[in-house]
Amino acid sequence: MTDFRQQALDYHEYPTPGKISVELTTPAETSKDLALAYSPGVAEPVREIAQDPDNAYRYTAKGNMVAVITNGTAILGLGNLGPLASKPVMEGKALLFKRFAGLDAIDIEVSHRTTQDFINTVANIADTFGGINLEDIKAPECFEIEQALIERCNVPVFHDDQHGTAIVTAAGMLNALEIQGKKLAESRIVCLGAGAAAIACMELLIKCGAQREHIYMLDSKGVIHTRRDDLNEYKQLFANNTDKRTLKDVIDGADIFVGVSGPNLLNEDELKLMAPNPVIFACSNPDPEIKPEVAMAARDDLIMGTGRSDYPNQVNNVLCFPFMFRGALDVRATEINDEMKVAAVEAIRQLAKEPVPDSVLKAADVKELNFGRDYIIPKPIDPRLCQRVARAVAEAAVKSGAAKIDLPKNYMQD
Numbered sequence: 001m002t003d004f005r006q007q008a009l010d011y012h013e014y015p016t017p018g019k020i021s022v023e024l025t026t027p028a029e030t031s032k033d034l035a036l037a038y039s040p041g042v043a044e045p046v047r048e049i050a051q052d053p054d055n056a057y058r059y060t061a062k063g064n065m066v067a068v069i070t071n072g073t074a075i076l077g078l079g080n081l082g083p084l085a086s087k088p089v090m091e092g093k094a095l096l097f098k099r100f101a102g103l104d105a106i107d108i109e110v111s112h113r114t115t116q117d118f119i120n121t122v123a124n125i126a127d128t129f130g131g132i133n134l135e136d137i138k139a140p141e142c143f144e145i146e147q148a149l150i151e152r153c154n155v156p157v158f159h160d161d162q163h164g165t166a167i168v169t170a171a172g173m174l175n176a177l178e179i180q181g182k183k184l185a186e187s188r189i190v191c192l193g194a195g196a197a198a199i200a201c202m203e204l205l206i207k208c209g210a211q212r213e214h215i216y217m218l219d220s221k222g223v224i225h226t227r228r229d230d231l232n233e234y235k236q237l238f239a240n241n242t243d244k245r246t247l248k249d250v251i252d253g254a255d256i257f258v259g260v261s262g263p264n265l266l267n268e269d270e271l272k273l274m275a276p277n278p279v280i281f282a283c284s285n286p287d288p289e290i291k292p293e294v295a296m297a298a299r300d301d302l303i304m305g306t307g308r309s310d311y312p313n314q315v316n317n318v319l320c321f322p323f324m325f326r327g328a329l330d331v332r333a334t335e336i337n338d339e340m341k342v343a344a345v346e347a348i349r350q351l352a353k354e355p356v357p358d359s360v361l362k363a364a365d366v367k368e369l370n371f372g373r374d375y376i377i378p379k380p381i382d383p384r385l386c387q388r389v390a391r392a393v394a395e396a397a398v399k400s401g402a403a404k405i406d407l408p409k410n411y412m413q414d
Helices: 002-013 031-037 043-051 053-059 084-101 115-128 141-152 160-180 196-207 247-251 268-272 292-298 321-330 338-351 358-364 384-400
Strands: 065-070 104-109 131-134 157-159 189-192 215-219 256-259 279-282 303-306
Touching: 043 053, 065 084, 065 115, 084 104, 084 321, 084 384, 115 131, 115 141, 131 141, 131 160, 131 321, 141 157, 141 160, 141 196, 157 160, 157 321, 160 196, 160 256, 160 279, 160 303, 160 321, 160 338, 189 196, 189 247, 196 215, 196 256, 196 338, 215 247, 247 268, 268 292, 279 292, 292 303, 321 338, 321 384, 338 384
Parallel strands: 065 104, 065 131, 131 157, 189 215, 189 256, 256 279, 279 303
Antiparallel strands: none
């Protein structure tokens, strides 16, 4: 672990501090190049954009640029360490946008006194970018921030901790249930955790067919129920009219367990109480709510996913967010709506059912991958994700009215 820590520090420091840089996309070698790039040539696109703001997509990098914005109040599993400490994470997110979807991304860390200050700051700079990716902002403020920015901004705003997690969770969950011979609408769900990711996961599962009354959500004080008087407006949406109070109470007979909480909070005895052929998504990172080897030893009829890359079925946001923005930006979407999210869910889950290319097997260092218990969602390194998810998202944006232009000709075709 000490060696890995030093490797991580060295990776970020050498050969150049940080993980991203700015590159030129046009010649800048001659006097004429410079005259075109800046004064006097730059005045021409300025005039065109002043006449029609949409011309910014023709003459600037706006249409291929995402802002990755945070206040550092919920950094990974480390908590509220402040904006500057979050910069390595935001640079990492920018790296993933570029690596997986060819999108330029700039990290922005915001210091602020009030939630409204943060909202105003982001809203005031939003038109610089083609989209806004919010990251590592604690609940419940993140809900207010995202909703306010969606209303104020003319470009798509997406809180990945909420919706990226939810999209990948839903894709894997639907496939797991299909393999287990169960239907989402009939399944009883236990969600351990009640933060941004948990609430977004449950809301998207509902949009995919789950029944709200079949969901039992727990926070640090136990089951969220209608007789509690300490619930914010977001938790109240999942207040269940029940006498059950503990995880052991609600896990009995449950079909699904989704953990977005902390390590080792689900034990073997509780797992054994679940219905036959359960689905377990223990996504606390780096240590899941129950270790896969412990879960598998307790019962052999489950399908399990975690947030870790060293176990099968990794629930990883990188399966989603780069391609959500790729599709959204390519049709100049003004928002990322529910139709676009559900389209991403379907594209991800269907890809897992297709034969896996040799290049992916080699990169994953495995001999084979076939749709089944140990392969319910694609590998993040699958190059087909960009094509499939971006196209599905772009098509949904056009169909739902969120897009300002139609799909480019032959967009993301095989």
